[in-house]
Amino acid sequence: MSTREPGSRLPSWRPGATRDAVLHFLDEAAAVPVAHRVACFDNDGTLWCERPTYVQLDFFLDVLRQRVARDPGVARGEEFAALLSGDRAAVDALGLPRIGSALTGLCAGISPEEFTSLVRDFMGRARHAGLDRPTRATTYQPMLELLDELRSLDFTISVVTGGGTEFVRAVSDDLYGVPPELVVGTLLQYDVDDPDGSPSLVRSTRLFGEVNEGAAKVGNIQTQLGRRPILGVGNSAGDRQMLAWATGGVGPSLALLVEHDDAEREFSYAGKAETFAETEPITDVARRLGWTVVSMAQDWETVFAPLG
Amino acid sequence: MSTREPGSRLPSWRPGATRDAVLHFLDEAAAVPVAHRVACFDNDGTLWCERPTYVQLDFFLDVLRQRVARDPGVARGEEFAALLSGDRAAVDALGLPRIGSALTGLCAGISPEEFTSLVRDFMGRARHAGLDRPTRATTYQPMLELLDELRSLDFTISVVTGGGTEFVRAVSDDLYGVPPELVVGTLLQYDVDDPDGSPSLVRSTRLFGEVNEGAAKVGNIQTQLGRRPILGVGNSAGDRQMLAWATGGVGPSLALLVEHDDAEREFSYAGKAETFAETEPITDVARRLGWTVVSMAQDWETVFAPLG
Numbered sequence: 001m002s003t004r005e006p007g008s009r010l011p012s013w014r015p016g017a018t019r020d021a022v023l024h025f026l027d028e029a030a031a032v033p034v035a036h037r038v039a040c041f042d043n044d045g046t047l048w049c050e051r052p053t054y055v056q057l058d059f060f061l062d063v064l065r066q067r068v069a070r071d072p073g074v075a076r077g078e079e080f081a082a083l084l085s086g087d088r089a090a091v092d093a094l095g096l097p098r099i100g101s102a103l104t105g106l107c108a109g110i111s112p113e114e115f116t117s118l119v120r121d122f123m124g125r126a127r128h129a130g131l132d133r134p135t136r137a138t139t140y141q142p143m144l145e146l147l148d149e150l151r152s153l154d155f156t157i158s159v160v161t162g163g164g165t166e167f168v169r170a171v172s173d174d175l176y177g178v179p180p181e182l183v184v185g186t187l188l189q190y191d192v193d194d195p196d197g198s199p200s201l202v203r204s205t206r207l208f209g210e211v212n213e214g215a216a217k218v219g220n221i222q223t224q225l226g227r228r229p230i231l232g233v234g235n236s237a238g239d240r241q242m243l244a245w246a247t248g249g250v251g252p253s254l255a256l257l258v259e260h261d262d263a264e265r266e267f268s269y270a271g272k273a274e275t276f277a278e279t280e281p282i283t284d285v286a287r288r289l290g291w292t293v294v295s296m297a298q299d300w301e302t303v304f305a306p307l308g
Numbered sequence: 309m310s311t312r313e314p315g316s317r318l319p320s321w322r323p324g325a326t327r328d329a330v331l332h333f334l335d336e337a338a339a340v341p342v343a344h345r346v347a348c349f350d351n352d353g354t355l356w357c358e359r360p361t362y363v364q365l366d367f368f369l370d371v372l373r374q375r376v377a378r379d380p381g382v383a384r385g386e387e388f389a390a391l392l393s394g395d396r397a398a399v400d401a402l403g404l405p406r407i408g409s410a411l412t413g414l415c416a417g418i419s420p421e422e423f424t425s426l427v428r429d430f431m432g433r434a435r436h437a438g439l440d441r442p443t444r445a446t447t448y449q450p451m452l453e454l455l456d457e458l459r460s461l462d463f464t465i466s467v468v469t470g471g472g473t474e475f476v477r478a479v480s481d482d483l484y485g486v487p488p489e490l491v492v493g494t495l496l497q498y499d500v501d502d503p504d505g506s507p508s509l510v511r512s513t514r515l516f517g518e519v520n521e522g523a524a525k526v527g528n529i530q531t532q533l534g535r536r537p538i539l540g541v542g543n544s545a546g547d548r549q550m551l552a553w554a555t556g557g558v559g560p561s562l563a564l565l566v567e568h569d570d571a572e573r574e575f576s577y578a579g580k581a582e583t584f585a586e587t588e589p590i591t592d593v594a595r596r597l598g599w600t601v602v603s604m605a606q607d608w609e610t611v612f613a614p615l616g
Binding site for chain 2: 035112156158165166169173179180181182183187188189190192194197198199200201208209215216218219222223224225226227228240241244245248285289
């Protein structure tokens with residue numbers, strides 16, 4: 001058992017069964033060998049707000065608008081025209097793979113360092129319109145406190161995201177204290193050029209493997225981290241396999257599923273990613289399997305990280 | 309400058325220009341932001357002995373012999389027959405990709421945990437015949453001391469190997485203090501099965517990307533670590549691009565190339581991997597580009613880690 005009073009840990013979590021389950025896991029994990037203390041967190045909707053749009057989409061739209069300002073002809077492409085006009089039906093009809101590929105193409109041919117600069121520039125000025133706060137302050141304070149507790153126990157903490165690996169790497173240290181090698185996401189291939197013995201490396205438009213959702217998260221955790229987590233935290237059907245994987249090993253483990261049921265302070269929506277619909281709502285899966293469901297409305301005293 | 313006396317650092321490195329260059333880099337690196345303190349080490353021939361055969365090949369041969377003991381028919385396969393008879397010409401004629409694929413197939417269908425157990429069992433008993441010491445003690449003591457110095461400077465240390473990622477991960481913490489997520493090697497894909505909501509994961513025979521040598525090392529460092537190293541350490545032509553990459557950025561950097569010129573204590577051979585021959589010997593490339601060449605015979609007072 002921890003010698004600290006329960007009240008001094010996870011202060012933004014309200015007392016109750018959910019916080020007790022998390023604290024109980026932390027106490028148990030303290031007896032697990034350090035090499036097995038691995039925690040995998042989904043990003044969008046788990047560590048920060050994903051509504052009304054993914055931050056990564058906001059970023060690429062920002063890049064697109066800057067490109068169009070310099071070269072108006074770019075706006076005539078079918079995918080970009082649909083995005084810029086806000087024509088949701090047209091976007092849906094084109095489909096996420098095609099839209100995603102067009103947006104990825106905007107940054108093809110630039111170096112990783114240039115891409116990181118673009119993301120950080122955007123993050124320095126982006127605001128969430130509906131929530132009236134900087135985008136960088138749409139992270140969930142209770143989750144940041146959980147990350148701190150895990151770090152104090154020498155956990156290896158990974159962000160396992162359906163988003164682009166390099167996009168999340170550009171913000172993960174600043175937002176979560178997670179270094180780039182511990183971000184497992186949808187990977188882009190690089191083109192390595194080595195004409196004169198000085199290699200250079202630029203972004204391509206080809207994925208390395210598949211989109212990091214569902215079963216792919218389990219495979220990529222193994223290929224990129226090499227260890228099974230004992231804590232899995234997510235919020236959507238795309239996290240189901242990861243959470244099942246986290247609780248499928250030997251010894252103490254915990255699966256935490258965030259339920260977005262707080263229309264007043266955040267958003268209220270069914271906890272499944274639109275593009276990875278399953279027949280059973282993920283919250284029902286969670287309750288059936290004995291996972292711990294975190295009700296944003298009931299379990300969190302504070303939702304967002306402080307401004308500034 | 310470090311406040312420690314030079315003599316107290318890198319004690320197995322003999323005084324001279326090579327050690328001075330390494331110490332100078334360490335002193336400079338202390339002023340580099342921690343996020344940029346990334347070091348990438350090749351494994352075979354750089355951190356431990358690769359002659360007369362790669363340890364990974366010894367391991368797979370051991371697995372093969374155990375398999376044949378249970379099922380003698382396995383030995384009739386063309387690749388295995390060539391390997392078991394020690395017919396070097398036949399092995400060469402079949403080619404590394406085919407031999408490698410056959411050996412990888414021996415462990416197809418088993419879980420990552422089972423594979424790790426096989427490797428650790430082997431490493432617990434394997435001996436290097438020529439050097440008359442346990443295989444696990446064929447690591448280079450001067451490199452272990454360099455790893456310690458880097459760790460004291462909060463470097464992120466990665467092993468970037470042409471060998472199988474999972475093979476090296478099974479030994480990297482024990483041998484080098486490097487956790488699995490910081491091993492960048494040749495990746496195998498996993499088959500994820502999820503029939504009833506309890507995902508399982510087994511080794512396939514398919515590579516994820518290509519063999520991690522040459523330009524692939526640069527691409528994989530970016531995709532898997534997300535940061536450019538400022539220290540690159542290698543010994544073969546397969547490390548050329550990685551070392552050029554490490555020294556191609558802004559700020560202090562160092563490329564170290566181990567020259568195997570010590571027939572008395574280890575082996576003497578041209579510093580290029582047989583399967584990645586280039587027209588120019590890698591030691592000539594190194595001297596031309598101003599890399600620091602480490603003469604095993606001249607620069608190292610002690611070669612191997614202590615027994616036991």
